[in-house]
Amino acid sequence: MRIWVARPEPGAARTGARLAALGHRPLVAPVLAVEPTGIDLPAEAFAGLILTSANAASALAPEDRARLRTIPTFAVGARTAAVARALGFADVRAAEGDAHAVARLVRESLPEGAHLVHAAGAERKAEPAASLVAAGYRLTVRELYVAQVVARLPDAAADALAAGRLDGALHYSRRSAQAAHDLANAAGLGGAFGDLTHYCLSADVAVPLVTAGVAVHFVPDRPGEDALLAGLPAPGPTGFR
Known part of the structure; x- marks a missing residue:
């Protein structure tokens, strides 16, 4: 298949390489550009660190990484966990791919009332903060x-x-799906975009497309790149559809 990878770097190039290894032809053309905000984490003690993306892990200041490297670090999924470990975090615990799973993992690991810090992006969702605060945890959020x-x-x-x-x-x-849809429409290519076979990491990611009337072909049972790529058809006799 000839597949557009619209996610931002550095993940886009990595996904493109995986697609090529599977026999597909990737087009790496991100619709989002990730930039650090320059914000540091508060200089206080925390019982745990929450990372809901690999970008958040990479955006941590070196001094924050050094100071927090030994506390429990709760990563949204395997890829974010791998990035955190590569950055030197010693106690990384991977959830099953979404923010609700992160909240469950925290509740299973730390007592009620524990103070955590969430390294997040500016376009963050209500979870896992809403569930953790409702469960009695203290949460400090910084948009990195x-x-x-x-x-x-x-x-x-x-x-x-x-x-x-x-x-x-x-x-x-969800944001990159919305951006891809909107940019294609603005370029007069909304029809061609809608005709593509769309693969979404989760049901939440698919929302902007479904709302716009774009058919979504595949959503894995559990969020994760391995599960997403497993939903692609095997290359045909010529190598492509």
């Missing part, structure tokens, strides 16, 4: 990065859509 929508549809994606050279698209976040 922001994902900006690019000014226009990347030329490579526009050209491929216009020429019918794409079969599908992978969507890793």
